[in-house]
Amino acid sequence: MPLFTILTLFPEALDPYLEVGVLGLARRRGLIETRLVDFRDWSRNRHRSVDDRPFGGGPGMVLRPETIVECVEWVDQNYGPHRKLVLCPSGVPFEQKHAAELASDERILLLCGRYEGFDERIFEVLGFEHFSIGDFVLSGGELPALCIVDAVSRLIPGVLGDERSASEDSFQDGDNLDHPHYTRPRVFRGHEVPPILMSGDHKAIDAWRKEQAKTRTNRRQSHVSERPTQTNGDGTAPDSDN
Numbered sequence: 001m002p003l004f005t006i007l008t009l010f011p012e013a014l015d016p017y018l019e020v021g022v023l024g025l026a027r028r029r030g031l032i033e034t035r036l037v038d039f040r041d042w043s044r045n046r047h048r049s050v051d052d053r054p055f056g057g058g059p060g061m062v063l064r065p066e067t068i069v070e071c072v073e074w075v076d077q078n079y080g081p082h083r084k085l086v087l088c089p090s091g092v093p094f095e096q097k098h099a100a101e102l103a104s105d106e107r108i109l110l111l112c113g114r115y116e117g118f119d120e121r122i123f124e125v126l127g128f129e130h131f132s133i134g135d136f137v138l139s140g141g142e143l144p145a146l147c148i149v150d151a152v153s154r155l156i157p158g159v160l161g162d163e164r165s166a167s168e169d170s171f172q173d174g175d176n177l178d179h180p181h182y183t184r185p186r187v188f189r190g191h192e193v194p195p196i197l198m199s200g201d202h203k204a205i206d207a208w209r210k211e212q213a214k215t216r217t218n219r220r221q222s223h224v225s226e227r228p229t230q231t232n233g234d235g236t237a238p239d240s241d242n
Contacts, residue, residue, distance in 0.1 A: 001030060001031060001032060001033055002032055002033070002103075002105065002106060002107070002108065002139065002152075002153075002156060003032075003034075003035060003079065003082075003107045003108070004032065004033070004034045004035070004108050004110065004149045004152075004153075005034075005035045005037060005075055005079065005082060005104070005107065005108070005109045005110070006034065006035070006036050006037065006109075006110045006112065006142075006145050006149070007037050007039045007068070007071060007072070007109065007110070007111045007112060008036065008037070008038065008039070008112040008140075008141070008142055008145070009038060009039065009040055009050065009076070009114055009140075010112075010140070010142060011036035011037070011038050012081070013142055014036055014142055014145070014146060015036065018034050018149075019147075020063070022153065022154065022159060023149065023150060023153055025159075026153055026156070026158075026159045029158070031153075031156060031158050031159050032153050032156060034149065035079070035089045037071060037075060039067055039068055039071040040067075041071070042066075042067045042068075042070045042071040042074070043067055044066065044067070050063055050064055050067045050068075051063050051064060051079055051114075051115050052064055054116065054188040058116075059116065060115055061115040061116055062115065062116050062117060062118070062119055063114065063115060063117065063118045063119060064119060064123075065118075065121045065122045065125070068111065068118070068122050068230030069122055069125050069126060072084065072109065072111070072126055075109060079107065080106075080107055081107065082107040082108060082109035083102070083105045083108050083109065083129070084109045084111070084126060084127060084128045084129065084235070085108065085109065085110050085111065085128065085129050085130075085131055085148065086110075086111040086113070086123070086128045086129070086141070086148065087111070087112055087113065087131060087132070087133070087141030087144040087145055088113055088117070088118070088130055088131075088132065088141070088149075089132055089135075089137070090130055090132070091129075091130035091132035092129075092130060092131055092132065092136070093131075093132055093133075093152075094131045094132065094133050094144075094147070094148060096151070098131070099148070099151040099152045099154075099155055100155055102148070102152045102228040103152050103155040103156055107198070108151070108152070110141070110145040110212055111128065112140055112141030112142045112145050112175060113134065113140060113141045114139070114140045114141075114146075125132070131144070131148065132144070133147050133148075137169065139215055148223065175221070176214075176215060176217050177213055177216040177217045177220060178213060178216075179208075179209035179210070179212040179213040179216070180212055180216075182194070182197060185207065188191075194208070196208045
């Protein structure tokens with residue numbers, strides 16, 4: 001049973017999502033285990049603060065190294081060595097292939113940031129993999145951590161009711177998207193279900209779905225290729241901090 005250990009300053013924000021839906025059922029059935037750790041408990045001062053002003057000046061506060069490093073070391077000592085992920089703007093974009101790779105790991109630790117960011121020495125001392133869920137800014141790493149736990153858990157045998165659900169998901173086969181889906185009623189506000197889906201011809205249905213999935217994928221790829229590349233005034237790409 002894989003263990004997801006999430007280090008966060010706000011464990012109460014994660015609990016509700018982990019209790020419901022696919023993840024809640026998987027936990028109750030003993031298919032996955034989640035553990036929330038508040039790294040504020042490793043603070044060394046009476047105010048329980050975990051951040052401080054950045055050397056060199058600048059806005060915001062930076063998460064101190066000793067609090068997080070000692071918390072991670074405690075987790076590894078008590079629950080076994082974890083594969084360590086940090087959610088941050090400079091990380092590799094998280095994709096379905098990463099979820100498939102992580103699904104075979106026994107223990108995964110996810111570190112959620114806050115404030116201006118982390119003291120870089122945390123990553124010099126500990127071996128972390130950096131992941132991002134997109135080029136936009138959030139207030140912390142909790143939502144990205146939940147995204148990763150959800151994406152990985154879906155690929156663990158037994159978590160989904162029908163194993164085909166995961167194998168036929170978008171991006172499960174490279175960059176390909178899933179086909180459109182329809183259910184009752186057959187007609188909704190003048191929009192009808194495609195007749196092929198009610199033909200009973202499973203070979204034709206399968207061919208239609210593949211063609212629709214291909215069309216969706218090509219449309220998405222064309223939109224991505226049309227995005228303008230952001231540059232500085234001199235034509236160079238800007239440094240990312242999102």
